[in-house]
Amino acid sequence: EDNYFDHTLLQTEMKSYFTYKGLNSIVGFGITKEELFRRDFSNNPEQDLKFIYGQLDATAFNKVNIILGSRYDNYTNYTPVVSNKLALGFPLTNKIQINGSVGTGFKTPDFRQQYFDFTNSTIGYIVLGRDVAVDRLGDMQNVQEIVPFSELRSPLRSETSLNINIGLRYNPSDNFSFDFNFFNNKVNDLIEWKLVATGKNNINIYSYFNVNQVETKGLEFNTTYKKKNTWEIKFGYQLLYAYDTEIVRNIKNETSYFARDAETLTSVNLNKDDYFGLFNRSRHMGTAKLNYHLNDKTDLNAMLTYRSKYALSDSNGNDILDAYDKFIDGYSLCDIGITYQISALKSCQIGVKNMFGFTNPEYISNIAGRLYYMNFKINFK
Secondary structure, eight states, X not given: OOOOEEEEEEEEEEEEEEEETTEEEEEEEEEEEEEEEETTOSSOOEEEEEEEEEEEEEEXXXXXXXXXXXXXXXXXXXXXXXXXXXXXXXXXXXXXXXXXXXXXXXXXXXXXXXXXXXXXXXXXXXXXXXXXXXXXXXXXXXXXXXXXXGGGSSXXXXXXXXXXXXXXXXXXXXXXXXXXXXXXXXXXXXXXXXXXXXXXXXXXXXXXXXXEEEXXXXXXXXXXXXXXXXXXXXXXXXEEEEEEHHHHHHHHTTXXXXXXXXXXXXXXXXXXXXXXXXXXXXXXXXXXXXXXXXXXSEEEEEEEEEEXXXXXXXXXXXXSEEXXXXXXOOEEEEEEEEEEEOSSXXXXXXXXXXXXXXXXXXXXXXXXXXXXXXXXXXXXX
């Protein structure tokens, strides 16, 4: 008998804007009700949220832009929490501005992380939500335990975070801009998925876990150049370091982590430089976009994206991602399209996604290969 589910989401929100003596304010509140019905559930999971928020936007000393915001969230089954944020913007010159922000964040586990039950028989993997994992694993035969199933019995905890950003914007001319942003985020109980077991025919089975303490830090760079109304080029880059701080602390305290060198087959005692970080995180990401206005009716757009190597699971049995694990190679994707404006209300677009036909079906099942498309759009007045 086929399984199915119904996911119902109802959200109501009221928001008000007002200005008083140069002070711009936003106040809002709302209620969200979420319900999931599945054939194989004896009880229908529900999640209710009541929230209220406010934001003040002002300019001090005729130069410093100040934004102060706060939000109160009250979820069923979770302790109510208040999240706050302070952001500042200060122009050094008419071409250079410094921005900074500090804030706290909060995120509850979503229904996917709690109740997901998905099997990809083509690629060969299963993803189970935390609340259904133990029962589903118990129903399977020939399951090889990788993570003790007892660790799956406790519910997922909510994420909390402290986020710090410092940025600089430089506009050397009206058609040229640079943006730099340095970030440091400390997250408690980050929700991550990882390999928990292997099933029949060596199929991988994944579920969700909390990582007690995580730090992500790095920089982002974006630049835009415009040539009148003819063309526009954008470049973006991110450098990311994402670590489990407990592992970093253990290595500093000389706790031994070992890995096997795939070439020499010898056991290696890992140092801090061998620890790569969190799974499914690339050190480098980049994008390049081109928009070219050929004439009044025709536009050309192209985008190139790059992702450096990363790993989905531990391959040498030490439960951390290190330099001796098996990584998925970095890759690039290129998309190109042409839009033709037939009339004021009609347009068509043709293009190619993943123009060079990159695929990696073993590890990246969501990239299907080269895709040709055509869109026809009509706007009604």
